[in-house]
Amino acid sequence: MLQEHAKLLALLKETDEVTGRKKLQKLVYIAKRLKQPFQEKFQFHMYGPYSEELTLQMEEMAQASFIQETHEQKGGYYQYRYSLTPAGEEFLDAAMPEGAGLDAELLETLNERSAKFLELVSTVLYFDQLPKEEVKAKVYKLKARQNYSDEDIDEAYAFIDALRKR
Amino acid sequence: MGRPDGQLVEEKVFKDPVHRYIHVRDELIWELIGTREFQRLRRIRQLGTTYVTFHGAEHTRFNHSLGVYEVMRRMVENLEKKMTWDEDERLVCLAAALLHDIGHGPFSHSFEKVFGTDHEDWTRRIITGDTEVNAVLSRMGSRFAERVADVIGKTYENKLIVSLISSQIDADRMDYLLRDAFYTGVSYGNFDMERILRVMRPQEDQAVFKLSGMHAVEDYIMSRYQMYWQVYFHPVTRSAEVILSRILHRARELMRGGYPFRQEPVHFQSLFSETLSIRDYIRLDESLVLYYFQEWEDEEDPILRDLCRRFMNRHLFKYVECDPSKQMLIWPELQELFRKIGLDPSYYLIIDSSSDLPYDFYRPGEKDERLPIHLLMPDGSLSELSRQSDIVEAISGKKRTDHKLYYPRDLLEDQSEYAEEKRRILTLLHAQEGS
Incomplete structure (x- = not known):
């Protein structure tokens, strides 16, 4: 019963709260690439890997009152804040009585980082079949407005290495 | 030329x-x-x-x-x-x-x-x-x-x-x-x-x-x-889609379990074993898939046979509207009842959600999430569409989530066997819809 939705509830349970849709998108993408059992399909959009399916699943869970979605206006756009509700926790227990098998430490580590940094990490992961120099060139071209530096990209690589070695 | x-x-x-x-x-x-x-x-x-x-x-x-x-x-x-x-x-x-x-x-x-x-x-x-x-x-x-x-x-x-x-x-x-x-x-x-x-x-x-x-x-x-x-998002199309995906699941499961197919799905072997080459992929088309489905209508396996017959003859599953917060309360009982009457719930009791669909409709979204539609104003500035259009604003924020629970009503209405269990299932399903 809605197993993929339940995994997202489990993610919110482990992280307490995720601020920003972009951050949530990148967090799930990175976790999926690091072998967490998410199935959502991602495509590259203007701001990196993005899943319409994930956006809709969150909307469905907000409608079902499984998650609390608060949004605040920020310069003409809204920023969303997600957390688990008691009804969501009850659903999670019913749908996945044995747990979702998520790596809580990994999710917390990701959630501690900024959306901008996770955007960079997810972009590096998206192109990880390319040599590092080509990935850098992609980041500079595709993410020109974010002004990522060489050091930022090196930090993203080190971050991914550390997560993979855990 | x-x-x-x-x-x-x-x-x-x-x-x-x-x-x-x-x-x-x-x-x-x-x-x-x-x-x-x-x-x-x-x-x-x-x-x-x-x-x-x-x-x-x-x-x-x-x-x-x-x-x-x-x-x-x-x-x-x-x-x-x-x-x-x-x-x-x-x-x-x-x-x-x-x-x-x-x-x-x-x-x-x-x-x-x-x-x-x-x-x-x-x-x-x-x-x-x-x-x-x-x-x-x-x-x-x-x-x-x-x-x-x-x-x-x-x-x-x-x-x-x-x-x-x-x-x-x-x-x-x-x-x-x-x-x-x-x-x-x-x-x-x-x-x-x-x-x-x-x-x-x-x-x-x-x-x-x-x-x-x-x-x-x-x-x-x-x-x-x-x-x-x-x-x-038509519910009948979704029913056909639900059955189609169950057929594929079943065929893969049977293949992995060494089931002796009457019509061996040789064209799907590399797909099932995740070793698909470009050459194999290009050979797959809908004529081929429908050929196998037609052949599988006569397979020994009752689930594969039934699902293929349903798909080929448009004998689809019916549905009830589904509210996940209420569904979770009856889900264990429903699953148990399905097993009791000899229907595997993983093939015959399926929730399909709006998020399963590869289409969407417009909404402006959050900054940096994805690019909205911009209008070019007379002074040269840009303005997001829903900020200028009342019509677009009105539909951008509308509810667009929907879940449906698909099941084979014909098998439940045939009450020559397990009549009590089937009546209970139908009561649970319709109570869900009416609540």
Whole structure:
């Protein structure tokens, strides 16, 4: 019963709260690439890997009152804040009585980082079949407005290495 | 046939019911259309199982791909009047539009869900791999194929080009809305595409639309909204899709368990074992899938046989509306009852949600999430569409979530066996709907 939705509830349970849709998108993408059992399909959009399916699943869970979605206006756009509700926790227990098998430490580590940094990490992961120099060139071209530096990209690589070695 | 400038000596045209004519002037485009990978799209329907609901929806990804190419050709023609355009970039644009769906497989939405394949990955592999398409593209230069694949994958450095083929209002969506409306026979998918193209203005990262053309864009948004609910998300189509994906699950499970098929699915073996090559992938089409489904109607396995008969003869599952917060309370009992009457709930009790659908409708979203539609105001500034349009604002925030629970009502209404359990199941299902 809605197993993929339940995994997202489990993610919110482990992280307490995720601020920003972009951050949530990148967090799930990175976790999926690091072998967490998410199935959502991602495509590259203007701001990196993005899943319409994930956006809709969150909307469905907000409608079902499984998650609390608060949004605040920020310069003409809204920023969303997600957390688990008691009804969501009850659903999670019913749908996945044995747990979702998520790596809580990994999710917390990701959630501690900024959306901008996770955007960079997810972009590096998206192109990880390319040599590092080509990935850098992609980041500079595709993410020109974010002004990522060489050091930022090196930090993203080190971050991914550390997560993979855990 | 071609000239030194890459143009055909004589323009070719395809008669098309949506755009009237599709004009081909470039030798490159003509040769791409003739490749076996592109011709294969004739055997893959654009709307998958929608034909079980709207019998006219037999159009293919071939028609649609030609249509997207034509829309892009007109866009480029219009934009060329307002900006300088490199000839090479023009061809990248046209080739990307033509090939954007080349990686789609048969009933690709279900196949992707079950087997974890991704048509965008296959698109890249077909464009850059050992294929006829790649051989044609490579004649344009060593990096040309890669550039076309980058545009389709949305990782091309020229974001304006990417946005023409993949954004909230792009050549792909404009063609499929008009085409799907035409072939399904519904009247609400239409909008004034010519007007939209005329008010389109190029910017650094995307095309924007003059404020004076806002009503044409509104009409497009409304069409998208109505097609979403009336066609793409039709509950009968979803029922066929549910059964199709269960057939694929069952066939894979049987294959992995060493089941002796009467008709061995040799064409699916590498798909099931996750060793699919480009050659194997290109051989898959809907004729082949339906051939196996027809053969499997006589298989020994009762689940595979029943599901195939249902799919082939349009004997689909019925549904009740489903509220997950209430569903969770009865789910364990429902599953137990299904097992008791000899129906495996993983094949006969399925929730399908709006998030399972590969279509969406417009909403502005959060900053940096994805690019919204922008209007070009008279003072030269940009304004997000829903901030100017009351109509778009009204539908942007509307509820669009929906869950349905599919089940074989015919088997439950046959109460010659397990009558008490079946009555209880029907009571639970209908209580859910009525609550």
